[in-house]
Amino acid sequence: MVRGRISRLSVRDVRFPTSLGGHGSDAMHTDPDYSAAYVVIETDAKDGLKGCGLTFTLGKVACAVNALAHHLLHKDIRDIVSDFRSFYRQLTSDGQLRWIGPEKGVVHLATAAVLNAVWDLWAKQEGKPLWKLLVDMDPKTLLSCIDFRYITDVLTEEEAYEILRKGRVGNKEREEQMLAEGYPAYTTSCAWLGYSDHMLKQLCAEALKDGWTRFKVKVGADLQDDVRRCRLIRDMIGPENTLMLDANQRWDVPEAVEWTQKLATFKPLWIEEPTSPDDILGHAAIAKALAPLGIGVATGEQCHNRVIFKQLLQAKALQFLQIDSCRLGSVNENLSVLLMAKKFEIPVCPHAGGVGLCELVQHLILFDYISVSASLQNRMCEYVDHLHEHFEYPVTIKKAAYMPPKDAGYSTEMKEESIKKYQYPDGEVWKKLLAAQENTSSALRNFP
Template sequence: MHIISIEIKDRRFVLPAGVGSDATHTTPQYSYAVCCLKTDTSITGVGLAFTLGVGTDLVCKAIEYLSMSLVGREMEELMSDFGTVYRKMVDSPSFRWLGPHKGVVHLALAAVVNACYDLWAKSRKVPLWKLLLDLTPEQLVNTLDLSYLEEVLTRDQAIAMLTDHVPGRENRKGVLSTGYRGYDTSVGWFNFSDEKIVDNTKKAMANGFTALKLKVGSDDPARDVRRAGLIRNVAGDNATIMVDANQKWNVPQALDICRRLAEVNPFWIEEPTHPDDVIGHQTIARTIAPLKVATGEHIPNKVIFKNFFQAKAMDFCQVDAVRVGGISEFLTISLLSKSMGIPVVPHVGDMGQIHQHLVLFNHIGMDHEHLFLEHIPHLKQYFVNPAEVCEAYYQVPQTPGSSSDLKD
């Protein structure tokens, strides 16, 4: 199967009032920059990069530049040493200057890389999670770029980690029967009224969700504390409640407001300050303990994740396969995270379509803890094979590929 051409699409979607809002992104327009790898068969590989409307066209233009070298490549040959291909794309001199490894170019890389993995799984007629599990540790590591991680994770160490977890796979395959547990973010979007978040909490609990998330970061911290208390009162003491500030606070504000939010016993406090501020997160994590910090949805690459892990600046890793350089870098960061004892709970910038595959592999193949996966259903109707959640559990996808095909 050979790639013969590239098609790029700019897809933007209108959301209902208040949906998707947070303290920083108040009027989001959920959008995708889409890379479609056309082949000499009827099969097309589809890769997504998630955006918020304006600027999606810039990511699409970068996809055009980055994907040119893939035309003419045969799939099995391409993926047999994809780590090398990946590094050549990400380190192409003119494009690297624009990052390095962040911003518009890196988002475009995610779409291209995700399309490659989608096409590979489709060519083998298996869902992405099974493709990854079917690979030997050596074959999987061949798809990764471990550069700049050598002092903490070498190729041999990565292979050894994966090999060590092979014997326990059968015990962890129970997740294929139960599905992967989800948590509901849609109960508490920032612009929702108090009445709406109470009503949404009741509906979520009725649908089986016992883990819920609230957007915080109001100009008046009392609003955040009040709304968190409303959800706690409705959901009960046994519910798992997370709060997400979406980078709104500076460090002094975060320390003050996290102390106030402690009364609702949050499972984690997410993105409490600027996503590039490693030391700021470290300060917050140390000061608010035993409360825990989750972050990663805006951390753009493996090197910065490495620094966060080394600084013990996060308790939960929220790496996103449509924010970093696609599935390849997601798996690299998952290995690194596992080696440093940090659980991976992805941010679902793709609405769960790709990540439902990746958390299955992380759990079965790497022995990452089965915690939960964020559930945001607002684009479900636009996918050919949307993620299915039943009684708060993601059902295991069975269709070949990464579940990324969008309806025309």
């Protein structure tokens, strides 16, 4: 039973210097430092449980979280979750902050961090991992968490209820299957754009040895280099394994078609984020042009909200839908997208590259399979082997599959020692790095 009045909300800016090793590098983000706005909410309940939430970002979202804090402070957690749709709309309809969005950008990222913490606390108080909380939830209760505004032309609440009702058939067997076998994953860790050929080969060899059969490679900076790297990877993994391409929004529409056609010889399953994430008709044009080659379009990690996903589905602009556990407005909005994807019968293959994203999105994809899609055809979840050691309940991968977490909560809780060490700019790691950068800059200024 959920209980307690929210007495405190804190947020910290936690950044990891992944750019030093080229981790996370792609054609658009050449030197990213993976970061998170990390939120903790506390209540006056005697159980002492805390709700932990985060949003993955390469920027600073903490200020926006603080701007939303007054919506939570002194609220009873029971009142929030018993009318979650209204609370969600309250956050996304803040009279001042909505002007910055609406439901997009830094404010929406902050909303995700705050609500992820609420869901974490709710699941902890119920003594269940989040995926199990969702799977066990009565359909009407689950639907009361979703804001259907702006999507009823595609999915009504009544249609969503029918999807969930049908999803209860065989869900116990699917849950047992997931507990025994896990959810299929693919790896992005082998082929960041900043990796050398030697590292790429080494990581591919290790991944193959560990049972990985699905690999994604970053492309988009240089065509000839892409051809060379794709050939290297395809030769490494063989013709029987699956290859995906990710351009990270680098191209114009005609360029995306032409470039991908020249990489078609390597038999990629999809081209991911080929152009601007806001260009729905552009994605549709790319998808139509590449369909004869058997190459699908995958996108979604940078989609602002459920409305963009709605239009991508309506326009037949994607063949693989990639939800993100932090870009959208937390679990609430992701639930609406999962249900729309089911109506259109488009497979969901979540984005999970970034600090904490694997930990979070595993819960959503398990719920999707057990209670919504009931299918694993053309479905897999991204996995990136970075930064899991900083979490209290890190993701577990066995035989290239996500094993369902069993600890209560949303797997969002970070280790306090990691937060202190990597907090920006006062953590031990950043003090040293920033001091070194200043020394280098000073030496260059004084160079005769």
